[in-house]
Each structure stands twice: as C-alpha cells, then as structure tokens.
Amino acid sequence: MKSKYAPIMALTVLVILVILALGWFLAIRPQLTKASEIRSTTDSVQSNTAQIQTGTAKIKQYEADLAALEPLDETLALNLPNRLDVEGYRTRILAAIDRAKVEIVSLELGGSYAVDGWEVEPQTRVSNSIARLFQTAPVGQPADATVPDPAATPAEGEQPGVAPGAYSPIVTPDTVPGPIVDELWAVPVSLQFAGTYAEMAKLFSELSDPQSQLFLITDVRVSARNGDSSPIAGVSDAEDGDVLVSLQGVFYLLYPSTEIVDDGTPEPARPGKNEPFVPGEPAGEQPGAR
Amino acid sequence: MNQVAKKYGASALPGVNLVPNEIAERRKMRSVRLMAIVAVLIAIGAVVVVYLGAVGTRVAAQSGLNDALNQQDAAIEQRDALAPVYAAYVEREIDEYALSQAGWGEIDLSQFIVAVANEASSDAASFTSIQFLGPSAVGTGGDTQDAVFASSIGTITFSAIAESPQEATALIARLEALPGLASVRATGGGFEGNEGEVFWHFDGVATVTPAVLTMRLIPQDSIIGLTPESIEAAVRAASGQEVAPAPAPVPSPSPTAQAEG
Numbered sequence A: 001m002k003s004k005y006a007p008i009m010a011l012t013v014l015v016i017l018v019i020l021a022l023g024w025f026l027a028i029r030p031q032l033t034k035a036s037e038i039r040s041t042t043d044s045v046q047s048n049t050a051q052i053q054t055g056t057a058k059i060k061q062y063e064a065d066l067a068a069l070e071p072l073d074e075t076l077a078l079n080l081p082n083r084l085d086v087e088g089y090r091t092r093i094l095a096a097i098d099r100a101k102v103e104i105v106s107l108e109l110g111g112s113y114a115v116d117g118w119e120v121e122p123q124t125r126v127s128n129s130i131a132r133l134f135q136t137a138p139v140g141q142p143a144d145a146t147v148p149d150p151a152a153t154p155a156e157g158e159q160p161g162v163a164p165g166a167y168s169p170i171v172t173p174d175t176v177p178g179p180i181v182d183e184l185w186a187v188p189v190s191l192q193f194a195g196t197y198a199e200m201a202k203l204f205s206e207l208s209d210p211q212s213q214l215f216l217i218t219d220v221r222v223s224a225r226n227g228d229s230s231p232i233a234g235v236s237d238a239e240d241g242d243v244l245v246s247l248q249g250v251f252y253l254l255y256p257s258t259e260i261v262d263d264g265t266p267e268p269a270r271p272g273k274n275e276p277f278v279p280g281e282p283a284g285e286q287p288g289a290r
Numbered sequence B: 001m002n003q004v005a006k007k008y009g010a011s012a013l014p015g016v017n018l019v020p021n022e023i024a025e026r027r028k029m030r031s032v033r034l035m036a037i038v039a040v041l042i043a044i045g046a047v048v049v050v051y052l053g054a055v056g057t058r059v060a061a062q063s064g065l066n067d068a069l070n071q072q073d074a075a076i077e078q079r080d081a082l083a084p085v086y087a088a089y090v091e092r093e094i095d096e097y098a099l100s101q102a103g104w105g106e107i108d109l110s111q112f113i114v115a116v117a118n119e120a121s122s123d124a125a126s127f128t129s130i131q132f133l134g135p136s137a138v139g140t141g142g143d144t145q146d147a148v149f150a151s152s153i154g155t156i157t158f159s160a161i162a163e164s165p166q167e168a169t170a171l172i173a174r175l176e177a178l179p180g181l182a183s184v185r186a187t188g189g190g191f192e193g194n195e196g197e198v199f200w201h202f203d204g205v206a207t208v209t210p211a212v213l214t215m216r217l218i219p220q221d222s223i224i225g226l227t228p229e230s231i232e233a234a235v236r237a238a239s240g241q242e243v244a245p246a247p248a249p250v251p252s253p254s255p256t257a258q259a260e261g
Helices: A006-068 A071-079 A084-100 A128-130 A197-207 B003-007 B021-079 B081-101 B107-119 B167-176 B228-238 B256-260
Strands: A103-109 A113-115 A184-196 A216-225 A243-253 B125-133 B154-160 B181-194 B197-208
Touching: A006 B021, A006 B081, A006 B167, A071 B081, A071 B181, A084 A103, A084 A184, A084 A197, A103 A243, A113 A197, A128 B081, A184 A197, A197 A216, A197 B107, A216 B107, A243 B081, B107 B125, B125 B167, B154 B167, B167 B181
Parallel strands: none
Antiparallel strands: A103 A184, A113 A184, A184 A243, A216 A243, A216 B125, B125 B154, B154 B197, B181 B197
C-alpha cells in the first residue's frame, strides 16, 4: 500500500510502541517485580511468624510441665544448704550418740573440698531444647541482609560469628560440654565411737534421719572390741561382742556462702574471776557408759 | 444525488466537489495527524493507568508486608517474654543434678551393715572387722582392681574367724546371697592360734551393688531423667573407671525433651 499518510501512521505506531515499551520496562514492570518480591517476603515472614508461634506454644507447654513438678526448694535447703551449721551438726551427732547409748571416742571436722560436677552433653539438656526454641530470628527486615562472616575476628564485646546489627536471641543455648553444678562442696566429718553391736545399728539409724541434713557416710570400719581389748580414755571397758567403729561422713553445701557473719560490736574485756587456763571438772561417765 | 436535484426532478448527475483538492487533502492530513496524536495520548494514558495499577499493587503488597512484620514482632515479643522459662529449667537442672550427685550414694547403713554382720552371727564364724567404702559425690567407693570380679558402687573388706575353712566358705556363700553384695571372695586364710584357741582366720572382699542405694534424694519428677543405672555409669565414667555395660553414660533428657529434637 502506498499512501502519503503511511509515514505518519507508521511513525505513530512506532511512537506508541516506544511509549508502551518504555512504560513497561521502566515503570510498570519494576513496580510489579517489586510487588512480587514483597509478596514473597510477606510469605516468608508469615511462615516465620507461624514457626515462632509454634515455638512459643511449646515453651508454654514446658512452663506448664515445670509448674506441675514437685518443688525441690525445701529438699535443697535441708540437704544442700549454703552454709554449714557447725553448732547444729555437732548437736545432732552428739544427741544421736546419747540416744543410741554409744560412747564417743573422737569427733573431727576435716577440710572442705570442691566436688567436680557431673559433665553433661549440652544436647541432652532439656534447657537446651527450650533455648533452641528462642533461636528463630525475624525475617523480612533489612538486618537480614547482613550475613555474619564466621571467619571474621569479633570486636570486643561481640559474639564470634555475629555481624554487627545481626539478631541476637534473648536466650543462647549452651554448646560446651561441662558440669552443670559448679559449686558443690563437701565438708568431711570423722567420728569414732564404741558400743555394742545393737547400739551401733541404732546410731547408724539416728544419723540417717531423713528429716535432717544429708550426712553421707562413705567410710566405715567396724572392729571387734572384745573383753581383752585395750582401754580407751573416757569409754567403758570392753566386753565380748562390743565394737569400735570409725566412720567418715560428708555434709554437702551448694553454692556455699563465704560471707563472714559477725554480728555486734566488741565490748571491753578484762580478766575476770574465771581462770580459763586452769583445768576444770574432769569428764564424767558418758550417757552410754555401762 | 443531492436534495435539490431530487426536488426539481433533475436527472441523476454525478456530485461535484467544489472544494479544491489541496484543501481537502490538507483537512485529511490534519485529521490523520489529530488521530495520530490522540492515539499517542491514548497510549500514554494507558501506560499511566497501568503504571498506577502496578504502583497500587506494590503499595498493597508493602502494606501486607508491614502487617506481617508487625505480627512477627509481636510473636517474637510474646516468645521472648517467656525467657524466664528457660532460666527456670536451668535452675531446676542444677537443683536436680546437685541433689542427685550429692545423694545418689546414700545407703541405709543401719540396715546394710547389720545385714552383713548378721550373716556371721553364729558360733561357727564371726567377724573381727568390717570395712565399708561407699560411694559419694566424687565417685564410687573403692575398686578392687580385679577384672574378673567387677567393681560396682562400693567395696566391703572384712576379716573373720571360723572354726574351719568349710565354715569360712559357708559364710562367704551367705554373704554372696545377701542382696547388695556381689563378688564375695576370700583373699587369704589360714589357721592361727591365740592362747590355746585356734581359728581359721581369713580376709575377704565384696562388691557393694546399687541394690542398696536409697535413691531417696533423686527427684521422682525429674526433668533430667537420671536412673540409678545411668548415675552409676556416669560416675564410673567421670572417675575414669572402666564403664560396665549399662545404659547411656550420660543422663538422658525426658521424653518430652527428646520429642522436641
């Protein structure tokens, strides 16, 4: 077709095509692409939110499970206090000796020592299972673009492998194997006494009173103390069938307090009527003496 | 035929265009240009409309993203508010492990020592000494270092006298049958006299088994899931002793925790 309007029409079509092309590629398509990316991000955020909510529900279940457990506070306070009641343990042992009617030979307090806590693999701990539920980080935010470089040297105060501005969970699981209990101390007490076989059994029963602090007897030596045995100061003469018992037990302290407790203020003190270095009345017979 | 021709009955004559061709073509050209411009404007308008639609789509998507982010922030805030649950479990673990480690080795000696001693309550055999080495928080009590007679949580060594080696064997057999003792054997023996009385003197050793542990301080509602067997294995592993065939050497978490993976 040959027409003098053809160039105009062709030019018009060309201009329209250029407008449409420029409009599509420079204006419309970027907007649609951006909208698509945003919708994709929204899907990720919603999926992540659902995951967080699932974790939250599990944590709440853990909370309910823990609340249903029998509390250990009283048991701990009784058996693993943070301070040894010196007067209390001596009174307890001496009272038990009186009730059992044995005769004490010696009572010693040994030097305390730390007990290494049992080592536990972190992944076996329930608390670590809970900590993992706190690790889901938010997505769809600018901070996500920051990927930590594991090889980077962290600055002071930063966690290794965590880029500045990266999400830091409120709870971090423990990944290093080691003891859970790091401050368990033992205070050994040694006791030697003499008595009959039945009285010995009675004393063991008295010392294992579950209403008192745990006194774990770890070492016992029972020796026959028959009538021809050597005399022991302060103790009745032996008869056939008697026993001489040496035992060592341990009191345990959890997170012992090293605080010095010293109430009151010193008052002026002068030598008085009492003579503290003059021997007083000698020991009489013990309550369990025959 | 035009209307005037129809009115006067004029014959049908071809219409005469009095407008000069140049003017007519100029008009047509203007018309064509106008159409071209309109077409271009329509195209521009269409692009603008579609662009505005795309922008609207993007804005709506952004709004949806903002809502989702707000919900995510709220979910994280709600979850992080439960951080004390983690701390409470850590504290509970410490409490349970401390009680378990300190108290697992408790034995009711008023029963156990008496039960052991009672086995010699006869004229045929009697003890001259009994030594008990029991478990504690730092490990098991004593090890006989004899691979054939395996060790367990503690050891009893004893010295006794009997009227004959047969009675000594009988005492060993009675001790072996006693719950809580195993691997009872005499490590030496012979006749010895004292002031005219002759006895068969012998020394023995036995292994104390977990059967006598009270386990009263092991929490029944435990989240750490310790059992006497796993405790014994863990203690032996920690103290460097050979681990006897037993359940997992490390305490296992509760089934709930395992389910969490």
